[in-house]
Amino acid sequence: MKESFSSITKKELLAEQRLKRCCAFSLIYGFAFTANDSKDGFLAKKTNVENAIFLKSVLSSVLKNKTIEYDEKARTIRLPKGVILFSTVAEYKEKIFKCENCIGSFLRALFLTCGTVNDPNNSYRLELSFDEELKRNSVYELMMEQGFDAKIASRKDKHIIYLKNSEQVENFLAKIGAVNATFAVMNSKIYKEVTNNVNRVANCDSANIAKAIKASEKYVEAILELRKNGNIDSLPNSLKETALLRIEFRELNFEQLGKKFSPPISKSGIYHRLEKILEIYNKQK
Numbered sequence: 001m002k003e004s005f006s007s008i009t010k011k012e013l014l015a016e017q018r019l020k021r022c023c024a025f026s027l028i029y030g031f032a033f034t035a036n037d038s039k040d041g042f043l044a045k046k047t048n049v050e051n052a053i054f055l056k057s058v059l060s061s062v063l064k065n066k067t068i069e070y071d072e073k074a075r076t077i078r079l080p081k082g083v084i085l086f087s088t089v090a091e092y093k094e095k096i097f098k099c100e101n102c103i104g105s106f107l108r109a110l111f112l113t114c115g116t117v118n119d120p121n122n123s124y125r126l127e128l129s130f131d132e133e134l135k136r137n138s139v140y141e142l143m144m145e146q147g148f149d150a151k152i153a154s155r156k157d158k159h160i161i162y163l164k165n166s167e168q169v170e171n172f173l174a175k176i177g178a179v180n181a182t183f184a185v186m187n188s189k190i191y192k193e194v195t196n197n198v199n200r201v202a203n204c205d206s207a208n209i210a211k212a213i214k215a216s217e218k219y220v221e222a223i224l225e226l227r228k229n230g231n232i233d234s235l236p237n238s239l240k241e242t243a244l245l246r247i248e249f250r251e252l253n254f255e256q257l258g259k260k261f262s263p264p265i266s267k268s269g270i271y272h273r274l275e276k277i278l279e280i281y282n283k284q285k
Contacts, residue, residue, distance in 0.1 A: 005119035009181040014054045022098035023105040024062045030109025043079045052077050089138040108176035120188035124166040133159045219274045222281035242273040
């Protein structure tokens with residue numbers, strides 16, 4: 001089964017990355033922010049073993065005396081309650097976010113625990129899903145302050161923040177440090193733009209060719225009749241040359257056909273010659 005783009009992105013974010021102390025704390029609080037249960041002095045969050053290993057690595061680098069536990073059967077991380085000091089993003093901004101990268105680390109943790117992103121080859125959409133509306137609204141305000149054109153929605157018992165265009169998704173992935181995923185979105189957008197331009201040009205060329213062929217039909221019909229009746233050789237050399245080139249290059253417009261002559265002649269020159277051939281044909285007919 002093909003691995004999803006969302007899963008690939010999360011694997012990239014879980015790779016070993018050196019974080020400043022303040023950014024490491026911001027990431028820890030991002031994990032803790034979505035914890036949904038409290039028991040025996042611990043906060044718990046349903047997640048996966050990869051997140052647990054990553055968070056334990058970050059915790060060990062900044063909190064030497066704190067540990068986490070992971071219940072593989074319940075797929076639940078148990079976070080030390082002592083780590084959690086604040087409950088709102090506003091307090092995080094004041095007490096935890098110390099540098100320009102701290103918010104990116106916080107959002108990175110949110111994406112790892114409650115985020116998804118569509119394959120950019122299909123559509124552009126990134127979501128963060130929360131159990132509590134208050135938490136969703138708090139993160140929404142933070143994202144809006146960061147310049148994201150985020151939208152909110154509710155789906156059953158979940159409260160959603162979503163981004164739905166390539167530039168917004170691209171900026172979010174860059175913000176949380178998913179470099180490869182960011183480039184994947186950029187490359188997808190470039191590929192789609194190039195493909196659309198090629199199709200547009202091809203459609204335009206097809207339309208122009210059809211138009212040129214339609215415009216030349218009456219002249220081609222007259223020339224073919226003159227040739228059939230053996231009268232084309234009696235035409236003056238300039239008209240005979242024009243007649244033969246017209247039936248050879250039926251898809252060309254007058255300007256393009258004029259360039260086949262040596263020396264080239266103008267559109268009006270082609271038009272007048274073809275009109276003269278049509279006049280001779282009508283007289284003979």
